[in-house]
Every structure is written in structure tokens, then in C-alpha cells.
Amino acid sequence: MTNAKQYREAYGISADEMAKALGISRPTYMSRENGTSEFTREEMNKFVETIKSKLTETLPVNIESIFFN
Numbered sequence: 001m002t003n004a005k006q007y008r009e010a011y012g013i014s015a016d017e018m019a020k021a022l023g024i025s026r027p028t029y030m031s032r033e034n035g036t037s038e039f040t041r042e043e044m045n046k047f048v049e050t051i052k053s054k055l056t057e058t059l060p061v062n063i064e065s066i067f068f069n
Contacts, residue, residue: 002067004033004047011054021050039067 008018019029022043031037039047044063051061 002033002035002039004039004066007047007051007061007066008033011051013050013054018047018050022046 008015013021015029015033016026019026022029023046024032024043028037032039032043044067048061048063048066051066055061
């Protein structure tokens with residue numbers, strides 16, 4: 001299980017918005033977020049970039065803190 005949902009919700013990003021940012025369908029995104037399937041490295045990078053685009057201050061957001069905690 002990842003921290004993807006917590007990060008997504010903490011920054012006010014809907015599942016639909018994140019799926020679009022990752023270039024995948026909402027059902028595919030939800031299977032990734034719920035741990036049914038795994039995020040690809042490219043999706044992880046896009047996820048982090050989407051989160052960073054919402055930041056108002058510099059915080060340590062990276063692949064490791066979200067997906068490999």
C-alpha cells in the first residue's frame with residue numbers, strides 16, 4: 001500500500017484530476033491507489049510533479065516518501 005491517497009487528498013486533488021494528470025483512466029488510477037495494481041515509474045514521476053504543482057512552500061515530496069514509506 002502506498003501513501004498516494006493521503007497525499008492526493010491532502011493537496012485537494014480529485015481522483016479524476018490525478019488520473020488525467022497520469023494519462024490513465026479513473027478506474028485504472030483507483031486500482032493503483034487501492035493497491036490492486038502497481039504504479040509505473042512514469043506514473044510515480046507524474047504523481048510527484050502533480051503534487052509539487054500544488055505546493056505553496058517547499059516540502060520534501062518525492063517518490064520514496066509516497067510510494068516506499
